[in-house]
Amino acid sequence: MWSHRAGRSSSRRTIGVLAVAATAVVASAPAATADERVPTAEYVVAFTGSPEAAAASVQAAGGTVQDVTEQVGVALVTSDSASFLADVRARDGVAGAARNHAVGTSDPGMPHRYADERPSAADRAGGGGRGHGGHPWGHGPASEPLAELQWNMEMIGATPDAAHRRATGKGVDVGIMDTGIDAGHPDLARNVDAARSRNFTTDIPDIDGPCEVAPSCVDPADVDDEGHGTHVAGIVAADDNGFGIGGVAPDATLVNVRAGQDSGYFFLYETVAALVYSAEIRLDVVNMSFYTDPWLYNCTSRDEYLEGTVTDDELAEQRLVRELLTGALGYASARGVTLVGSAGNESTNLAAPTRTDETSPDYPPDAAQPRVVANTCMNLPSEGPNVISVSAVGPSTTKADYSNYGLGDVEIAAPGGWYRDLVGTPAYMTAGNLVLSSYPLRAAIEQGLATPDGQPVDDMSVRYCDAAGVCGFYSYLQGTSMAAPHVAGVAALVIDEFGRPTRHGGRALAPAIVAQVLARTAEDHPCPAGGVEDYTDEERDPAVFNAVCEGTTDVNGLYGEGIVDAAAAVGGR
Template identity: 75%
Template structure:
């Protein structure tokens, strides 16, 4: 590792050569009018493919390897960077969300993967498997007595929503759903349609469908019920099939969320390729960075922060996952061993200060969520940090209940909807659509209609619980917007979430120790703060019943 100089991280010439291949697609930011920016881009040899004028951003293509240098020299342009690197990844790369489906050394205990209807007449058929909604009181006998999310629009910025899933179809608004991505064969595998632009009602990754089910799987006597089972789901696809979330697509989705009048948006991802985005070399304590890479991080910061602020200003309550790196985000420094995560095999370990931001979750208007297991203990993988995490929610934790028969049981994770074709492709289901192990469930009704569900864990799973409760709050406390719509200022939603959350004290001794769960001591989490507010749980564990009933 090259030692840092007095001016911060040194330039890594080898890395610069690795990432210098022009890929033809760029994000350009501008300060003037779109017309002036377009003229400047064209003069630099670029073609404008799309403009998001609300935050001064353009998507540009150019075959010129010197395009970035030329366009940055134009006075109308405030920044430019590559949007992604085509041809530097490979189909079959590790699943972007692979850590959310943990592997176990021994076969898990449990049932056959099929489930029968529980005895409770008012519950959904798989309700007995939903410890997560029971924990937060998002049940027919709890919060749903008062609020179900009706009249509230929830955007899912993710890899898509499988709108054909029987538990999601009743709630998906196809007319307002959008796909901001184009499949890239070198990254995502073969395109499913000739144009490589999928319809806005599919999910070829599965992550977005799982998130959407937690928020608003319908209360339709089928499968599971979401936290807000009558909320309207709007698919804002910004994630590639491979799970990458590129800059232009992410910003465009956020801006659209504000313009289309959504009430709540869930964001269970970070904007690639940087886990943490720095603004200067002085923020690097160890590691190297090229001028090009630093410019890219600066552009991500500027545009994502502006887009988050724009959506928030237009009434959108924004909820995000805190991350699965088991790091204390409030600590002075952060270790990052995964960035940049594209082009392929270019990641270099670095240590940066905590002013380098994971976005969008660390934007000031985003409610950042940590994850707990069914015991209510912070999951070992979950990021945390006093002042960084606002609230905790069920995220699942396979290693919960260590020392008991429940240790490493699939039921420690969170069950939600999943696209059947993705499940078959990933080997979660056989060619007939039947689960291959206890980590997935198939439910079929008397008419022979079937839905597929799988267990996952992660802060990606925790965040949509908070987004669902936010939808319940908007319904219960919001004002009418005409017809059946409701609206409530994001600050008020955040205030109710904080006040109603169930306090969770720090562990005895002030440290959550994970060595019994076979984690190294570096995973142990120091809990700063009080029972009211602390670094592991923020204001506490989200409580749907208290939020809408005032308890």
């Protein structure tokens, strides 16, 4: 049930192998086959032979090896040769090649990648009120000052009087594969393992803004200039320390395995490298609240294109994304990593025969070509092997209008927030319907969420300060990005409760067993009467948002096995 269709870290043990080999063949390698030069771009090259042979092939085609992840046979390469892709694909030992991203592409004023996780200004102008409103759930962790704003923790029983009586995630390592973690946030500082955290990205000024770290443009592994990763991390494991909020697994260890740019892009090589590193250091859980750019759905043939056009290079790129991501996911799962992914925010029935895609390719910017593709074209990593794909519900437990769904594609549901939930009540279109979590103050100021002195500009954020004058910033977001870390946190509780001790003092449990426990203990949620979730009352276009619910109360397309239940998962109720 849980398997779907079939300046970087210097810590990886093989990082220098291919680069050294490339240096060794420079003197004897022939020149590139084309004299034409273009702006330098990054490429991902998959190889089947030795690193040395692959290095020679890359060099002969006019490329320079920058990095390697030998465990899955992939290298990061730069080239300014116009014919590099064609040349390197023709070389012995090269299984495939595709662009990673173009180094010099600029798009001034590019919208924030995760902008849709906050209600639009128009929506907020028409909202029903301010603040928390009235929710069917009480409060979250009783020991935390902002607990009354955490309906999400109460919904799934991740509270001191329920799941935390049995398990808190102690001894469990959770990787946050996102835009980073602000390790200085008061609710995260004690739980972040800085020594094992890594940043696999390099800032690209044209899309990420000016580099904060010169000249390398590689951020430290303890910062998050975007904010998304810190929000996700707080949901998983905000410290139960009497300050601010509490997380699902408040004693779990957080490891930042950053694969996302400041702008929110997740490029192929960085994602593969972060997955392989997560496996190498034997993380217990990895949360992946993103899809891998530039394709929302990755196809393998023209037969899967029902509308729209595609070039040979674009198909080769999509095939390579599938090959490398599924390989890296399999590598991680085989080494004990429980993988959790967000189902996406396109309001799409992933089980339908076709999928409409208006955004791909989303990089370079403004390159999108609208298309309709078959449902065999995969969203990755969420539809990859052994990934638990999560849909989102609001405070009412109804599937959020934005959330993707689909029988056989979504395995479980979790709180993701929904601004338009609880229509007809004072809570409708209030900030309290979203999920509150930790947020980096610097990012909040830069994004206009806070004033220069750290005060929230509106009710979409909260500032908490203790008696000693220590302050933390928190923001409300909605999305399947917020739903997935609830499941990742419960997975950590399950490993804490049922896992075997390791020689390093941690806990370990096979991903298949974790998935079985989550599925068996999830709170069943039936389909709506009539079989269609209708969002007309929420002022949504029925043709776009209405969701057909296939399946039974036990398992259906909107909620999968049901809403994750932390207390039941660890035997707390």
